[in-house]
Amino acid sequence: MTDLFTASAPAREMVAHARPPWRRAVLTREGAVIGMLALVIVVALTTVPNFDSPLTVTFLLRDVAPILLIALPMTLIIITEEIDLSVASVVALSSVTVGILTRDGAPFELAMIAGVLVGAIAGVINGFLVTVVGLPSLAVTIGSLAMFRGISVGLLGTQAVTDFPEEWTSLARANIPGTPIPMIMIAFALLAIIFGVVLHATPFGRSLYAIGLNKEAAHFSGINVGRTKFILFVASGTVSGFAGVYFTLLYGNARGENATGMELAVIAAVLLGGVSIFGGRGALHGVIAGVLLIGTIGSALRLAGVTADIINVITGVVLVLSVVSASFLAWFHRTRATARARGGKQDG
Known part of the structure; x- marks a missing residue:
């Protein structure tokens, strides 16, 4: 008898593709998130004072830009049934690296490159421990979260570096001419296209779903599971390093406590966007909609005057409901698939 909670990947795929194309495109978890985002925007525009201001758009996109950037590689990692909890600490470590080199007189362009390279090295460390040593990514990245944060705080202590070149800080805060959209969205759009093509239009992307569904089967089908996951952790560290450079320029300071808690916002947005924490499912457009939502x-x-604590509670409730609803829908579809399979056998 087929277990309701362990339906095979091929069975799930056949059930999904049995639906009409318009239903597969619209009636999905990602479509629901996009619809919810549109609804929230409409309600906010009609009920919240000043929400329609261009400044609101600018500050909103500036605030979510680091989360949008880091969510790109995080999506790929979670699809393979792994996780990277160290991303916010890597942002801080990158920021501190930029700050210390700038303070000590290094060319700022070199300091920015070093910030990105530090992120890449952090990704190499995580990837090595997960794929070569064979440790669970949850345990590894909890440890590296503390380690990278500790290094960041230890290097600067309670000090902060705030003296950065005006032309670079102005660029980080600038908008695309004639629009309220920050310039950083150009970099995000380019990265989103790259990650989107890799995930949804290449054999490498298809291998990520295969690994998430069943890593043993993926291995026996010829996929180098370890190398694939290693690449993802390096990509996560590199993008987090870039986000750290942007974070430093946007807020004009380098501190060891920068981006504290950002990893939770990233993971919340990825899960809200329809990526399964159990791997094997997810789409980049849903994640982007989740971050924006x-x-x-x-x-x-x-803007409505709600305190930060209440906002955190509401965000947490939305995340819990999204995870619960996703689990319920998955169970519902598996139950229907099993019922249809039994009905077919009986008819035969």
Whole structure:
């Protein structure tokens, strides 16, 4: 008898592709998140004072830009049934690296490159421990979260570096000419296209879903599971390092406590966007919508005078409901698939 909670990957795929194309495109978890984002925007525009201001758009996109950037590789990692909890600490370590080198007189361009390289090295460390040593990514990245944060705080202590070149800080805060959209969105769009093509239009991307569904089967089908996951952790560290450079320029300071708690916002957005924490499922457009949904809710509530604590509670409730609803829908579809399979056998 087929277990309701362990339906095979091929069975799930056949059930999904048995639906009409329009249903597969619209009636999905990602479509629901996009629809919810549109609804929240409409409600905020009609009920929240100043939400329609260009400044609101600018500050909203600036605030979520680091989360959007880091969510790209995080999506790929979670699809393979792994996780990287160290991303916020890597942002801080990158920021501190930029700050110390700038303070000590290094060319700022070199300091920025070093910040990105530090992130890449952090990704190499995580990837090595997970794929070569064979440790669980949850345990590894909890440990590296503490280690990278400790190094960041230890290097600067309670000090902060705030003296950065004006042309670079102005660029980080600048908008695309004639629009309220920050310039950083150009870099994000380019990275989103790259990650989107890799995930949804290449054999490498298909291998990520295969690994998430069944890593043993993926291995026997010829996929180098260890190398694939290693690449993802390096990509996560590199993008987090880049986000750390942007974070430093946007807020004009380098401190060991920068980006504290950001990893939770990233993971919340990825899960809200339809990526399964159990691996094997997810789409990048849903994740982007998830990040924007959380950011839009927070922005609207702040403009409405809601305190930060209440906003955190509401965000947490939304995340819990999204995970519970995803689990329920998965169970419901598996139950229907099993019932249809039994009905077919009986008819035969």
